[in-house]
Amino acid sequence: MAEPEPVASMAKRNQANDRAAKEAVGGHNHQVNSVQRRERWWGTFRRRFPNWSEPDSPSTNPSFRQQQDGDATASDTYVDSAVRYTPYAIPRYHRRGTFHKQDQTPVNMQREQKLLERSMEGCRLNGTSGSWFKITIPFGIKYDEKWLLNLIQSQCSVPFTPFEFHYEKMQAHFFVDNASIAFALKNVSGNIWDQDNERISIFVSPSDAPRSVHKELKSEKVQQIKPTMKKRDDSQEALDIQRLSSEADFMGHDEMAANPSKYMATSLGVHEENVTKVESAGEMDKKKGLEPQQMRAGGNALCTTFPDKSSNINSILELFPKLSCLDGQESPRPTLGGTEAHKKLPTCKGSVFGSETLKNLVLQFLQQYYLIYDYGDRRDLLGAYHVMARFSLTILFNPEDPASSILCKYFKESRNLKMLKDPYLRVRLLKHTKRDIVDSLSVLPKTQHDLSSFLVDVWFQTEMMLGLSVSGVFKEVEGKSHGCVRAFTRIFITVPTGNSGLCIINDKLFVRDAGPQGTWNTLPIPMVTPYSSSMPALSQEQQKMVQAFSAQFGMNLEWSQKCLRDNQWDYIRATQVLFLPKMTSGNSGQCEHFTVTKSGGLVGAEK
């Protein structure tokens, strides 16, 4: 009994189409709202990259895209081997361009409900009855609690009682105590819209009872973690963190919730012992299966806090990206002398930086670059390029896909030696002065990059040169292609500037249409402590400056605070950093901007 699309949502869809048409002509308030939302993205991004002033931030940034794959066959992180259930994957109907729920056949619905119920069996705790589920609304922070709950209830087939509604970072959460309610709520996902006609998604995951309901556990429970590990045999199966964390005696201790970092460290410490045992001699990665940076950190790799215990699953997966490899490959087993049948691909890992210093430098650079690229005037990037820099762009798209015809703005500039044989054009499409480059960049469509999707590889480093690649997704935010998600890879080769900054000498951009699998609005995964909570309190005057800065530039408070702080609360200087002057200095090849101070702050040009 596939439900017919309710009239309300059809009306909404028509509204959305109308709106899109209006924007093509010349949008209205949408711009303001989208800027506000964009600023929240920056806030999230900012939290996702570690705070450089803390010495022990986690040193890897595994790509979150490994959890973004909405295709159930590719995302293989759940326990049940019979049917794939991916609570953290983006539901199919959330993908761009899909307007109906394709797979809610009766069989699927029953199966999913059974899965939800079964998944709770592992989470039942001593003394608690009933199955709890955590309901998460990404970007829920935008919505008023009452409004949101009413809206959800209006589309939900069963009445529900939300427990412990709260906001955390960008998300809104609450708990329900019943699998069929959870299931009904899951079906609401994508069927409700906010005032901006954006779909609201609802994610449902098994959970322990919320703190207020759950009784206090004694500290002995924590010791159960170790025996759980030992129960496992020395097989790769033991490293399935998803399975591990859904087991009753591993998760769901109140003390863990109260002191998450302490217990995460403990459990990771335990885990590392076992990982070392399991790792085979044939392991290609000499660092015994853990990220090189994590090993250097001396075992206690995790120094972030996890305020919410059910986010532990995602967080753990992040720290062990090889365990949630894109196509579910196993870690390499020892090869006995390599017949083809035994050869396995090495598991895919997250970003590679080479060192903490480089990581800070590169992330600062990317942050600053994309801030201007997305929100500023791209001509302001002039100061970031060497006078004799080179830039070229290539796009690849499926000519049959109607949406990709919109890539034509890129197409004019696209340089692909496989297709392009004209030597004159080959030269012309390689931009080679910084003036030409920023002019080219300025005519490319306006974008919003998803910094949380960034995967960075620093593949070359000498005193004179740094080579790095960034991959990720971005969204077009204007005109007909508004909302289209693109996948990109960008290669920067930089030389150092006098003020320990980076100056771009080669820039290669590659764009592809990400299509329905390219995800946007991915579930933001809490990873680091909020920036603001680790900073000393601001004085009255400083607070006023932050408010003013935020209001002036439409920027969120966290970012505003950082900009001001990094410029020693010199308001003027902070604004100059944001909007780099268009004039270049007299020196050929010298970049004056994008400087990074020793403390990791950003400083504007010195005259």
Next chain:
Amino acid sequence: MATSMDFKTYVDQACRAAEEFVNIYYETMDKRRRALTRLYLEKATLIWNGNVVTGLEALTNFFEMLPSSEFQVNMVDCQPVHEQATQSQTTVLVVTSGTVKFDGNKQHYFNQSFLLTAQSTPNNTVWKIASDCFRFQDWATS
């Protein structure tokens, strides 16, 4: 300072090197895997989906361990790298993209970038890989 004529020659040279190199590289990778490390400098580094492999010995082991491959390259681009970065050693950035099927695995889109450096002998110029960065791109559809 290069005149535009010099620049054109400069670019032509880089493009020719890139195209030749790409053909050789993927042919060797697919059909003569054991010979692949000859294309790398002694101290070259490969970052393969986040796995760091440095030096010829490690590279040899790595390519030995990798299942047999079938590459299809759809995009090639290159840029000469300014000598300020390379201390006058002629260097070209080569970027490729396409699909690859490793034996026993599903097909993947990939992006790869090479830093090639020219090693001149009296007879000719040999381009060798100083750095190689390879990534699957599974969120792409084209």
